[in-house]
Amino acid sequence: MRLTHTLFHMLLTAAALALPPHATRAQSRMDSLQHLREVVVKAERQQGVIPSQRLSGKELQRLNSMNVADALRFFAGVQLKDYGGVGGIKTVNIRSMGTNHVGVFYDGIQLANAQNGQVDLGQFSLDNIQTISLYNGQKSEIYQSAKDFSSAGSIYMWTRRPVFGEGEHFHVKGKLRAGSFDLVNPSALIELKLSDRVQGSFSTEWLSSSGKYKFRYRRKAVMTDEVMYDTTATRQNGDVRATRMEGALFGTFASGGKWMLKGYNYTSERGVPGAIVNNVWRRGERIWDNNSFVQGTIERDFGRRYHARMMAKYAYYLTKYVNKDTTVMMIDNVYRQKELYLSTTHLYNITPWWDASAAYDVQWNTMDADMYGFVHPTRWHHFASAATALRLGPLSVQGSVVLNCVSDRTEKAESPGSRTVWTPAVFAALRPFPGVGMSLRAFAKRSFRMPTFNDLYYAEMGNSRLRPEYVTQYDAGLAYRSNARPGALVTSWEVAVDGYKNFVTDKIVAYPKGAQFRWTMLNLGRVHITGIDATANVTLQPWRGLFVTARLQYTYQDAIDVTDRADTYYRDQIPYIPWNSGSAAVQLAWAGWGVNYSFIYTGERYNQQENIVYNHTQPWYTSDLSLTKDFAAGGCRCKAQVEVNNLFSQDYDVILNYPMPKRNWRVTLSVEI
Secondary structure, three states: OHHHHHHHHHHHHHHHHHOOOOOOHHHHHHHHHHHHHHHHHHHHHHHHOOOEEEEEHHHHHHOOOOEHHHHHOOOOOEEEEEOOOOOOOEEEEEOOOOHHHEEEEEOOEEEOOOOOOOOOHHHOEOOOEEEEEEEEOOOOOOOOOHHHHHOOEEEEEEEOOOOOOOOOOEEEEEEEEEEOOOEEEEEEEEEEEOOOOEEEEEEEEEEEEOOOOEEEEEEEOOOOOOEEEEEEEEOOOOOEEEEEEEEEEEEEOOOOEEEEEEEEEEEEEEEOOOOEEOOEEOOOEEEEEEEEEEEEEEEEEEOOOEEEEEEEEEEEEEEEEEEOOOOOOOEEEEEEEEEEEEEEEEEEEEEOOEEEEEEEEEEEEEEEEOOOOOOOOEEEEEEEEEEEEEEEOOEEEEEEEEEEEEEEEOOOOOOOOEEEEEEEEEEEEEOOOOOOOEEEEEEEEEEEEOOOHHHHHOOOOOOOOOOOEEEEEEEEEEEEEOOOOOOOOEEEEEEEEEEEEEEEEEEEEEEEOOOOOOEEEEEEEEEEEEEEEEEEEEEEOOOOOEEEEEEEEEEEEEEEEOOOOOOOOOOOEOOOOOOEEEEEEEEEEEOOEEEEEEEEEEOOEEOOOOOOHHHEEOOEEEEEEEEEEEEEEOOEEEEEEEEEEOOOOOOOEOOOOOEOOOOEEEEEEEEEO
């Protein structure tokens, strides 16, 4: 009955959005002009109110990155967990708060995984991505869904939207990538102008790799420093075969507003390379994925002040996991997830300097598995938000509050029942000097996340007594952006520094339990995180036609467990969080040629709770180099790229006992009509 009532309410809202507002011809022109002014104001808010980082366009394409996870390594405050290889699992953590506090949004709607909360970013290619943005706290606008307000940090991936010039009706782009580990990766993109107001696109990609790469496994005795193992071997069971397909329709309304409909499917079969322990490693794990979703968005402007957005999504995820390793329990299970998500968002411009918004979202998740005794959990999650934004001269202020109502139901197991949580946030930015690109910013935010289905209900790794996890964030920073100066040696530059303090209560930590697919869950209790993020960008023009762009970032984090003074690891750094990390990327562009060098560094850290010598993990760093050339052939725009990754062939582990590839290469050729 509750589902029927909710669907009825959402359908009424969708019908209202689809109806054209009653306006005269002159009023439509005024609405259009007002809409353009709002876009400009929102861009200013994103620059000044909330710390954000962004990669887009040519800068994103020039990086030596195959997928979204690789690109995120160049953002400050990000820790990437990478289990190695082309098809290895890759998850991201922002400011040590945990993967589950990171909201990952694809064209404005969140990617969810109720099973374990881990969004594998290695499944998302950069071939169809136009922009990747990272926000600490939340996105810098109040015209957003209630779920957008709920995350402690957010990653937004925006796919390419067709743009046609005069007389153009279609675009076709093909790309072929080949490289080490028997990599073959063709992709294609077709964009069509169906009418003056409707465009369509279809993108597809196939990925194949054996995943076999050389690595060195070397271990010393902790006390005697004697070499116990020193072996060069080939990584096995890292093969992957994957297909990605997505199609989209984009449209605009004659009276103002726009809409989008997208379908997505990702299918893969891959081996899961196991941990190498005592010179022995497993080769028996395999995963089959078939992930599909359909999502849509409608935005309408009702007059000059009232704006509304409706979003909907249905997702079906199927995962088959097989472990034939005789040293552990034999496993052959199929897991099915279903998700229905509906959202309605409303913005009202009270005055030219004061806006208010309200949003309501509902999300339904259910999970099924062919395991004996599986409890078949179902979760309803209701979100309601209210927010306001004020612009008082040089001061901008945003405030929001989100109501989370969560209810779980299971067939047998103990259920945590219903929970109702309020999570407020306030953000402020000040530009003290008119005409100068300096801004000061600060925010405070409370966040909440429920344990996942795996956390709570799986007999082998779940813990039905897990408590929800809370985070309180405080951030203060400053940024300076110079005005563009064409023709000067330094055409533009910007710097930003943020200091932050995060307090995590009942932190839930996942450790691999023999296999990547399964995790051991526990509440650490309380964690205090103190950090600094610093970024700098500069563009130089030494002489006409030559541009040099440098992008630097540095992160310091002190993330300590302060649960119990009696613990041996009290005030120790939590696992896999380095004190120091950073990256640098330098790009040169001249006459169609491009050279890109990138450097990534992760400092020392510990792989277990106790910070003792036995658990110490050495720092690692890599250098990547690429050369690109843009040229024309037969009326087509072409680009060739040669990449050498891990240039100096460093031996390193992101996660202990999961060795990463040594020096490897890729060659890419793309043709666009």
